[in-house]
Structures are given as C-alpha cells and as structure tokens.
Amino acid sequence: MSEFLSILSFAFSVTGPIFVILALGIILARMGMITDAFIDAGSKLVFNVTLPALLFITISKTDIEHIANFSLIGYGLVATLAVYVLLEFVATFFIDPPQDRGVVIQGAFRANMGIIGLAYCTNAYNEIGLAAASIYLGPVTILFNVLAVVTLNRSLNKHRSVAGTLLDIARNPLILGIVLAIPVAWSHLQLPSILLQSGEYFAQMTLPLALLCTGASLSMKALRADSRNAIIASIGKLLMVPFIITLGGYWLGFRDMDLGILFLMTSAPTAASSYIMVRTMSGNAVLAANIIALTTVGSILVASIGVALLRHQGLM
Numbered sequence: 001m002s003e004f005l006s007i008l009s010f011a012f013s014v015t016g017p018i019f020v021i022l023a024l025g026i027i028l029a030r031m032g033m034i035t036d037a038f039i040d041a042g043s044k045l046v047f048n049v050t051l052p053a054l055l056f057i058t059i060s061k062t063d064i065e066h067i068a069n070f071s072l073i074g075y076g077l078v079a080t081l082a083v084y085v086l087l088e089f090v091a092t093f094f095i096d097p098p099q100d101r102g103v104v105i106q107g108a109f110r111a112n113m114g115i116i117g118l119a120y121c122t123n124a125y126n127e128i129g130l131a132a133a134s135i136y137l138g139p140v141t142i143l144f145n146v147l148a149v150v151t152l153n154r155s156l157n158k159h160r161s162v163a164g165t166l167l168d169i170a171r172n173p174l175i176l177g178i179v180l181a182i183p184v185a186w187s188h189l190q191l192p193s194i195l196l197q198s199g200e201y202f203a204q205m206t207l208p209l210a211l212l213c214t215g216a217s218l219s220m221k222a223l224r225a226d227s228r229n230a231i232i233a234s235i236g237k238l239l240m241v242p243f244i245i246t247l248g249g250y251w252l253g254f255r256d257m258d259l260g261i262l263f264l265m266t267s268a269p270t271a272a273s274s275y276i277m278v279r280t281m282s283g284n285a286v287l288a289a290n291i292i293a294l295t296t297v298g299s300i301l302v303a304s305i306g307v308a309l310l311r312h313q314g315l316m
Helices: 004-032 036-060 068-092 098-109 113-156 162-170 173-187 192-219 226-252 255-267 273-280 285-312
Strands: none
Touching: 004 113, 004 192, 004 285, 036 113, 036 173, 036 192, 036 226, 068 098, 068 113, 068 226, 068 255, 098 226, 098 273, 098 285, 113 162, 113 173, 113 192, 113 255, 113 285, 226 255, 226 285, 255 273, 255 285, 273 285
C-alpha cells in the first residue's frame, strides 16, 4: 500500500502542478482577470523572449558532455519520422475530407514540448531533467516544423519553397536560444552575473505564464462538427505516439531519466503553434483548435497514468 501511494504521489507531483495552473488560467479567464489581449501578449512574450531565455540559461549552464545523450536525440528524430509516416498511412483510410488529413496528422505528432513537455520533465527530474529535455527539444522541434509543412502542403495542395520553410526555422526564437547556448556550454564560458540573473528572471516566469495563457485559451465549446476527426487525432497524440516511441525506446535500452524524457515529451499535448500554421495556410483552423483543447485536457490524465506505470516498473 505504501509503495502504491509513493508511486501515485510521484505521478501527481509531475502532472499536478501543471493541472493546477491550467485550471487557474481557466478560472481567471472566466472571472475576466485574463483577457484575450493578455493571452495574446503573454503568448508572444513567452515564445519570443522568456522561453528562449529559459532554454539559453539552462543549456549554457549545462555540462553538455555529461548531460547530452546524442543516442536519445537520434532515436527521437528517427522515431518521430517513423510515427509521421505511420500517421500519413492511417489518415488515408480514416480521415475525411482529405484536406483535413494534414491537420489531423500534425495534431497527432506535434507535441507542445517547449511548454508542457519541459514542465513535465522539470517536475520529474528538476534542473537536470530540464537541461536534458532542452537539448532534446531543439532537433526534434526542427523536425516537427518541417514535417508539419510537408503534411499540410500535401493535404491542402499548397506549395511552399524549402527555402522559405528553412528560413522560418532559422528565425524561430526557440531554436535560436538553443543554438546560441550550445557553444557557451561547450566552451564552459562564464557569462556575466548580471546577464545570468536577468536571464533567470525571464526564465522563471516562463512556465507559469505559458500555462496560465494555455489554460485561459482553452474552449471546449468549440467542439462541434469536427469532433470525430479531433478525437482521432487526440487518440493518436495521447495514446499511439507516446506508446510507440516509449516502447521503442525501452526495446533499445533507454532507462530511467532517458526513458522518462521520451515519455513525458511525447505525452505533452498538441503544440499551440499548430493552430497558427493551419490558420495561416487556410486550413481547418476549428479542427486544429479542437485537437489542442482535447489533448491539453487529456494529457494530464494520460501522463499521470503513464508516469505511475513506468514508476511501478522501475523504469523512470
């Protein structure tokens, strides 16, 4: 009984704080204390300033030689690509109309690793988990962006140059924060204390502000005509993708924090940026919003159960 309670306590220590802040965001939005203007400004601040600062500060202080696991990163890239191909195949048979297939596929594989995923890893493994997950985040995020453009172009019959896609990736603030931090970490460069402390202030506000904005922007009322496709995408995101990638990682010998990072990052809900991309490309933005809402709510439950099971088996 005590072992069961210990496992349950650990699981909720990972997901509980995130649920509380998401719920607080919903409550404050309903009370009118968080407005649409606040959500818009807060989201832009997180994406362009505080989250890049968090990634830069975390990685720059990391001993990359001991923290970075290039085998884990390589597996994450290969597994993400394999899951994407599988989703493309499955969507051909189950998703109608055809122009919605790219929206569903993107919603199923593109995880909100930069906010929810990092928050899960931080709660589970403290700063060392945040550092390892931040390094994993960079290459996989680049692949997410490329695959999202490919699948949306195919389903919407849009044509966008490879150069344009690569330019968007190169200008992504999260990627810039990671790329700039790596040489600092490799060279063990000591940054000025005033820069570090200022960066820490921004970094510390990232996850609370991001989670508040995420919770406040949730709207289950939006679920209507596209609920079937949204449910299919959510099942793929919350069950199929984490199970396949985590099981593959287990078979390849990943254990403890490495396996935990694989599960926690893949069990994060659909990335909010997927909605922006669909809307920009004139796709089914309502469906994209529905997928984000469903997976954000469902991720808390799925992650809690998954963490408890992995902990019970002594795998994380």
